[in-house]
Amino acid sequence: MTGLTAPAPSRLTLYLDLIRWNRPAGWLLLLWPTLAALWIAAGGFPGWHLLAVFVLGTILMRSAGCCINDVADRDFDRHVKRTAQRPVTRGAIGVGEALALGAALALAAFALVLSTNPPTILLSFAGLAITLLYPYAKRVVSMPQAVLGVAFSFGIPMAFAAALGGDDWALSAVGAAVPWHAWALLVVNLFWVLAYDTEYAMVDRDDDLRIGMKTSAITLGRHDVAGVMAFYALHLAGWALIGRLLGLGLVFGLGLAAAAAQAAWHYTLIRGRTREGCFHAFRQNHWLGFAVFAGVALDLALR
Secondary structure: OOOOOOOOOOHHHHHHHHOOOOOOHHHHHHHHHHHHHHHHHHOOOOOHHHHHHHHHHHHHHHHHHHHHHHHHOHHHHOOOOOOOOOOOOOOOOOHHHHHHHHHHHHHHHHHHHOOOOHHHHHHHHHHHHHHHHHHHHOOOOOOOHHHHHHHHHOHHHHHHHHHHOOOOOOHHHHHHHOOHHHHHHHHHHHHHHHHHHHHHHHHOHHHHHHHOOOOHHHHHHHHHHHHHHHHHHHHHHHHHHHHHHOOOOHHHHHHHHHHHHHHHHHHHHHOOOOHHHHHHHHHOHHHHHHHHHHHHHHHHHOO
16 A cells, blocks of 8 residues: 655645745835834825835735745755755746746736836836845845845835825936935844844855855854844934934834844844744844834824
8 A cells, every 4th residue: 555645735835835925024024114114204104005005015025036036046045954945946836937926926016116106116116126136146245135135125215205205207306205314214224134134144054154155144253143233233223313313202212122122132042043043033023123113103193
């Protein structure tokens, strides 16, 4: 009597695995700073239309990014324990099929952007270009997390453009719709991305060293934990300064304090440099972002 074999997964199951549907932490990391920027730009609740555009758009673009990243990294991922069973890497989904799915998701996100205004649409092209660039930056840039930081933070200027922009297609209209503090928030958010993605890179450091991948965890070496904590400090200090300049008050400060407490907890998780501790810290980072967003939103609501 022959043993029973498990049935092959359906295409839908494979597609959901490809876009990490069961791991929402990825799109939540993009969502909270984008929503914080949207609330600041609108001076409070931005309305259901813009909220839907940026929530759905964030999920769609993160999913499209997973498709692109897995195609670009398929020859590396098979040598990394954590990623060896991804659908493209193991051949369950072909390269063309994965790229087609990624393109369809990106087009759906662009359709949402088309419902906003010209400055937001123009910025979306720059955001897409950076998203496409990141998977290949890992081959040549010693800290590719900085490129990821820009890609993951580009929803911030887009949120300001959507809330404040008009109907002018000139590039100067983008500058008018996106104030200085939007770009400052992008830089501040970049430090948060450097913090959590260095934790992520610490999980795979041994595998990445073996295959020649460049990451911030490898570049920082024995200063990796100190680097992560410095990135957290810069992120939170930047938010504190910008919040003060924008007139955010006590409730916002409480949100930052909650975020700082989580950063301190992350130190206890990563100081031993275990795979489990570093990965757990990475996966819990969206709560830090939520604390900052909640502080912004509640502070503005209580004015």
